[in-house]
Amino acid sequence: MDSTKAQYSQTVLVDNGGFFPDEGDSLYRDKAWFLMDGMKLIGVDAAGLSEKELKYGRGWLLAQIKRTKLTMVCANVWDKATKKTMVEPYTIVKRGGVTVGILGLTSDKVDLGPARDSLTLEDPVVAATRNVAEMKKKGATVIVLLSSLGKVESEDLVTTVDGIDVLIAGRNVPVLQKGRMIKNTIACYGGEQGQHIGRTLVTLDAARKMQTAENDVFVLGPEVGEKPEILQLIKSFNDAFNDKMRKIEKERALKAQTQTGGETGQAKQSVDHFVGVEVCQRCHMNEYAQWLTTGHAQAWQTLVDDKKESTPECISCHVVGYKQAGGFQTSDDAVKLGNVQCENCHGMGTQHEAMPASPQKVTEATCRTCHNATTSPLFDFAVFQPHVVHKTPANLPPLPVNPAKAKMKSGH
Numbered sequence: 350m351d352s353t354k355a356q357y358s359q360t361v362l363v364d365n366g367g368f369f370p371d372e373g374d375s376l377y378r379d380k381a382w383f384l385m386d387g388m389k390l391i392g393v394d395a396a397g398l399s400e401k402e403l404k405y406g407r408g409w410l411l412a413q414i415k416r417t418k419l420t421m422v423c424a425n426v427w428d429k430a431t432k433k434t435m436v437e438p439y440t441i442v443k444r445g446g447v448t449v450g451i452l453g454l455t456s457d458k459v460d461l462g463p464a465r466d467s468l469t470l471e472d473p474v475v476a477a478t479r480n481v482a483e484m485k486k487k488g489a490t491v492i493v494l495l496s497s498l499g500k501v502e503s504e505d506l507v508t509t510v511d512g513i514d515v516l517i518a519g520r521n522v523p524v525l526q527k528g529r530m531i532k533n534t535i536a537c538y539g540g541e542q543g544q545h546i547g548r549t550l551v552t553l554d555a556a557r558k559m560q561t562a563e564n565d566v567f568v569l570g571p572e573v574g575e576k577p578e579i580l581q582l583i584k585s586f587n588d589a590f591n592d593k594m595r596k597i598e599k600e601r602a603l604k605a606q607t608q609t610g611g612e613t614g615q616a617k618q619s620v621d622h623f624v625g626v627e628v629c630q631r632c633h634m635n636e637y638a639q640w641l642t643t644g645h646a647q648a649w650q651t652l653v654d655d656k657k658e659s660t661p662e663c664i665s666c667h668v669v670g671y672k673q674a675g676g677f678q679t680s681d682d683a684v685k686l687g688n689v690q691c692e693n694c695h696g697m698g699t700q701h702e703a704m705p706a707s708p709q710k711v712t713e714a715t716c717r718t719c720h721n722a723t724t725s726p727l728f729d730f731a732v733f734q735p736h737v738v739h740k741t742p743a744n745l746p747p748l749p750v751n752p753a754k755a756k757m758k759s760g761h
């Protein structure tokens with residue numbers, strides 16, 4: 350961003366929203382406000398809003414917006430009480446004689462979580478049509494849309510609503526190294542997880558309207574330099590956050606011990622936890638596609654078919670992290686944590702950072718925790734392993750029929 354700003358004096362910096370941490374625990378609120386502080390610090394002119402930013406409620410987010418003075422825009426999330434949009438629908442930025450209008454939109458098909466009772470969602474096309482006209486009236490000659498509508502709906506919207514020059518598409522969008530023109534709009538796709546940054550160059554005609562546009566997306570790899578003061582800030586935040594987590598973990602463990610003497614209370618609160626395959630598949634689509642073809646991806650359905658999904662003795666090997674931190678606790682968790690998933694073999698997702706550096710080898714012992722003499726009498730690592738690794742060899746002979754299978758129907 351610094352080098353772009355040095356090269357082009359009229360730079361506008363935006364974030365599409367959806368940046369709050371995926372971790373559900375309310376302790377991760379600290380990370381959420383830290384990210385907002387960070388965005389303000391690096392000079393984000395406007396950030397979009399999605400249901401992710403509402404996961405700690407409407408009041409909490411509004412308080413953070415007030416504190417950080419970060420501009421967040423969204424034109425179609427309405428506050429039932431005030432009958433106004435929850436945040437400003439758009440912002441107008443004047444930079445070097447150019448007036449840029451930045452509009453935010455989020456999907457009207459999402460669940461707003463704890464904010465669902467106080468807010469309502471409006472049809473994005475209706476909201477866009479009204480606000481684009483308003484921004485133009487106020488002198489904006491370049492209009493940018495921060496969209497959390499997903500790829501297809503975003504593209505449909507800019508073809509339906511005239512006057513949007515730049516579309517920043519968000520919500521499970523792919524990464525495209527080059528943006529593309531859709532009718533008169535340059536559409537930019539930066540992927541997920543903050544691993545990329547996009548740069549859109551717009552040239553203007555005499556009326557300051559968009560003449561040409563191009564977009565490039567860059568990977569934020571190690572070759573992109575770090576800024577020492579930001580790095581320091583992150584380090585001190587992380588140190589403080591980890592200290593706090595350790596302390597809370599200790600306190601809760603103590604409490605759990607004195608109350609129940611049980612391990613589960615303790616395990617539930619540890620910092621590392623399971624996150625579910627939905628997270629892994631975002632970056633590992635090939636492994637995910639292969640996994641879907643294995644019996645592991647059916648393991649929960651097997652129990653449902655057997656009407657054993659509420660039988661505690663059956664659950665542990667057919668789900669992720671039974672009674673462990675972030676793992677399967679009740680059948681409500683089946684959608685996210687049912688089946689034998691990535692983390693059953695590769696370990697908790699929050700330990701992922703350690704995986705590439707020192708991959709936790711998936712060994713025979715990993716399998717044996719579930720494939721034991723009772724459940725899987727014919728288990729042979731050399732024979733079974735090729736069926737689960739993600740590059741299944743061609744012409745793999747079928748496995749022998751498990752003689753315990755019939756017995757399992759009545760409970761192993």
Ligand code: HEC
Nearest residue numbers: 542624628629631632633691692695697698701704705708
């Ligand atoms: C934000 C993207 C991202 C997410 C989400 C993600 N990974 Fe990864 N993962 C990577 C990258 C990048 C590597 C490095 C090497 C590579 O390209 O395979 C990697 C490597 C790995 C490796 C290989 C380590 C090795 O070299 O042997 C495993 C195993 C793995 N991930 C499992 C998981 C699991 C399980 C999850 C979900 C809990 C997950 N990943 C989620 C990006 C991600």
Ligand code: HEC
Nearest residue numbers: 644645647648651666667689693715716719733734736737
């Ligand atoms: C968390 C428990 C668990 C772990 C760990 C586990 N499995 Fe499984 N595995 C299962 C369950 C449960 C099934 C049955 C799935 C179903 O319902 O069809 C299964 C099925 C399989 C099958 C299909 C068997 C068939 O007859 O079609 C193969 C192959 C397999 N596992 C290999 C492995 C290997 C290799 C490992 C270790 C790298 C491993 N599994 C680790 C629980 C586990």
Ligand code: HEC
Nearest residue numbers: 651655657662663666718719720724725751757758760761
């Ligand atoms: C110790 C771990 C473990 C427990 C506990 C467990 N299972 Fe399984 N189950 C497995 C494994 C591993 C397999 C796959 C074995 C194989 O194919 O080699 C399996 C397979 C099955 C299958 C056959 C799936 C198919 O291929 O069609 C059924 C049915 C089943 N389990 C039901 C149950 C029921 C019911 C219970 C509770 C009484 C239970 N399981 C408890 C590990 C377990």
Ligand code: HEC
Nearest residue numbers: 626629633636637640645689690691694710711737738739
């Ligand atoms: C039954 C166990 C098992 C499950 C379930 C499983 N993996 Fe793996 N995975 C392995 C094994 C075995 C390897 C081979 C490397 C090793 O031995 O560590 C591997 C390798 C990988 C690698 C390294 C690159 C490669 O393809 O060889 C990645 C990345 C990975 N797995 C991601 C995932 C993701 C994502 C999921 C869930 C969608 C998943 N795995 C589910 C056992 C498993």
